[in-house]
Amino acid sequence: MATTVNFMKSKMKTKTIMQIAVYAAVCLAILLLPLYAQDDFLLNRIARYLVLAMVAMALSLSWGYAGILNLGQAMSFGIGSYCMAMALKLRTVPVHTGTEGLPDFMVWNNVETLPWFWKPFYSMPFALLAGLLIPALIACILGWFMFRGRVTGVFVAIITLAAMIVLSLLIIDQQQYTGGFNGITDLAQLELFGIVFDAYSSNTYFLVAISLTVCLFLALALTKTKGGLILQAIRDQESRVRYFGYDVALYQTAVFGVSAAIAGLAGMLYTVVMEFASPTFLSVQLSLSIVIWCAVGGRQSLLGAMLGAILVAGMQGALSESEVFLESWTLIMGGLFVLIVLFLPNGLASLVDIAAERFRRRQHDATTQDEPAPSAELSEGKL
Amino acid sequence: MSTLLQLQDVSVSFGGFKAVRDLSLDIKKGELRCLIGPNGAGKTTALDLICGKVQPTGGQIRLGDVNVTDMEDYEIARAGIGRKFQIPSVFKQLTVRENLEVADCRNTGVFWNFFHAPGGSERSLEELAEFVGLKDHLDEPAEYLSHGQTQWLEIALLLAQDADLILLDEPTAGMTAQETRKTAEICLQLRGKHTIIVVEHDMGFVKEIGDVISVMHQGQLLAEGSVAEIEKDKKVREVYLGTSGISHA
Numbered sequence A: 001m002a003t004t005v006n007f008m009k010s011k012m013k014t015k016t017i018m019q020i021a022v023y024a025a026v027c028l029a030i031l032l033l034p035l036y037a038q039d040d041f042l043l044n045r046i047a048r049y050l051v052l053a054m055v056a057m058a059l060s061l062s063w064g065y066a067g068i069l070n071l072g073q074a075m076s077f078g079i080g081s082y083c084m085a086m087a088l089k090l091r092t093v094p095v096h097t098g099t100e101g102l103p104d105f106m107v108w109n110n111v112e113t114l115p116w117f118w119k120p121f122y123s124m125p126f127a128l129l130a131g132l133l134i135p136a137l138i139a140c141i142l143g144w145f146m147f148r149g150r151v152t153g154v155f156v157a158i159i160t161l162a163a164m165i166v167l168s169l170l171i172i173d174q175q176q177y178t179g180g181f182n183g184i185t186d187l188a189q190l191e192l193f194g195i196v197f198d199a200y201s202s203n204t205y206f207l208v209a210i211s212l213t214v215c216l217f218l219a220l221a222l223t224k225t226k227g228g229l230i231l232q233a234i235r236d237q238e239s240r241v242r243y244f245g246y247d248v249a250l251y252q253t254a255v256f257g258v259s260a261a262i263a264g265l266a267g268m269l270y271t272v273v274m275e276f277a278s279p280t281f282l283s284v285q286l287s288l289s290i291v292i293w294c295a296v297g298g299r300q301s302l303l304g305a306m307l308g309a310i311l312v313a314g315m316q317g318a319l320s321e322s323e324v325f326l327e328s329w330t331l332i333m334g335g336l337f338v339l340i341v342l343f344l345p346n347g348l349a350s351l352v353d354i355a356a357e358r359f360r361r362r363q364h365d366a367t368t369q370d371e372p373a374p375s376a377e378l379s380e381g382k383l
Numbered sequence B: 001m002s003t004l005l006q007l008q009d010v011s012v013s014f015g016g017f018k019a020v021r022d023l024s025l026d027i028k029k030g031e032l033r034c035l036i037g038p039n040g041a042g043k044t045t046a047l048d049l050i051c052g053k054v055q056p057t058g059g060q061i062r063l064g065d066v067n068v069t070d071m072e073d074y075e076i077a078r079a080g081i082g083r084k085f086q087i088p089s090v091f092k093q094l095t096v097r098e099n100l101e102v103a104d105c106r107n108t109g110v111f112w113n114f115f116h117a118p119g120g121s122e123r124s125l126e127e128l129a130e131f132v133g134l135k136d137h138l139d140e141p142a143e144y145l146s147h148g149q150t151q152w153l154e155i156a157l158l159l160a161q162d163a164d165l166i167l168l169d170e171p172t173a174g175m176t177a178q179e180t181r182k183t184a185e186i187c188l189q190l191r192g193k194h195t196i197i198v199v200e201h202d203m204g205f206v207k208e209i210g211d212v213i214s215v216m217h218q219g220q221l222l223a224e225g226s227v228a229e230i231e232k233d234k235k236v237r238e239v240y241l242g243t244s245g246i247s248h249a
Ligand SMILES: Nc1ncnc2c1ncn2[C@@H]1O[C@H](COP(=O)(O)OP(=O)(O)O)[C@@H](O)[C@H]1O
Pocket: B014, B019, B037, B038, B039, B040, B041, B042, B043, B044, B045, B046
């Protein structure tokens, strides 16, 4: 019996090790890609997909692991991207409008002095922290009210969606301070520790790839903690978790905040890659796309959600480029989404599990032929 | 022995309907109390009141020196009350081992749990799984377990939780005679170390384990006493009239 237990234990460990190996292999492939693709435009486009993959991964953390369907994921993303854009815009001021000047769009809107909430963004460390912490803080406050009030399921989706729409309307409305519909464009390049991150350079690509790798592994580590297990238990049977004494709302708020921080970081990187920030980054369309990427790749797998984003966004990019598919890619994506939801409810990532299960069964069949006494019978007898 | 749980005139009504009215119970530390009564008598609701799933509209519930009447459900759980529900509720997508790890809730803090790996007491969780005959299913998702095995898992979860007071709502529902006997055995083993309240229909089971039996009817406490006393009780016979005594209830 002791050997069976050890075997089981080692099997679990092997599973985790395999998982880490696969995650590491994918990240390595991403990091090594510039060796083979030296076209800066291609790298820029892939970097863009990697950023989107990061948001999808963040959603997988809250939706797939904790059962919180956040339809406002793009809100955190958008806030992050605006934080970065504000900081980079201020760096252009001396060039565009002189040292005592204002961002150009403010001048066009007859704004006289820099609004108070722009001032701290002269400091790049502040901007970086803000891009992470403001989305996290907003998510925590929103989450606190929702989860304390035991709001669940579709109502969480509606509230998060509504919050995002409110913020995006506010941004569009306050044109003189936010650039309105046009967003914040014409930015300086990000410069950190003496390295310049030109959107069309391998520097930026590596910045994105490394950030993605770090976030992916941090998120993976989080899911492997006891807290990660409790989150999954909350997803499966929320009320039961309470009767073990866990404050469910706190756990939900925590994962909601972490997910928002990752989305915020992704948003900052998106501004660097795209060289602008715009209200479309907080759009319903983007939020729904993130959900689709997650569902297609497999929301219960961080890597699955990530690859789902790269795959779908990549296909979208490729298809909408060709004349034939320009109009019909939405249809193709919709069809793909429906097919996957119907036949692979856990997304493409579940193909791996299905294959592993088949393999295990075949091996099991092979071994049980030599070992005629399956222990299942013994344990049945004990009952 | 000292009183662990005390209900004083506890009532609750759902939209005017009094599901439990003026219920008073006194459970001693280490006691194994059976709660019986016809369907709809309010037994499940009584457990819901104790564990905070339902807020009483009147009365007071005390656990030891603590007034738990107005506490949140998770706070009551922390104060030392564990609950098994009538409908099996385990974490379906988690493996048996992971289910047990979640149930091992000595530390409920968010920060602690996000910075610690599960499996602090691997050994004892495995012993628990063995105790309820699920050792060979440790790494199987709970959704693949049979109904009986799910019941066993629930019991193991309670043992892992290690609460002072355990509330069992019809733990033998859907079990074979043999399994029912094993459940009775587990209950007897737990008595003394834990205080237990069992809601049960199976009179064989109740006779096997019960010290004191409380009978509920229409939300009220009808009678309380030993098996022999209850079987002789006139009011109880009336309630169970037509079923030829409680032995066949
Ligand atoms: N949440 C609720 N809302 C309305 N009525 C309820 C609720 N819970 C229980 N009841 C009613 O209270 C009565 C007692 O139910 P219950 O405690 O489940 O009985 P028992 O477990 O003894 O069979 C039943 O008539 C039931 O319909």
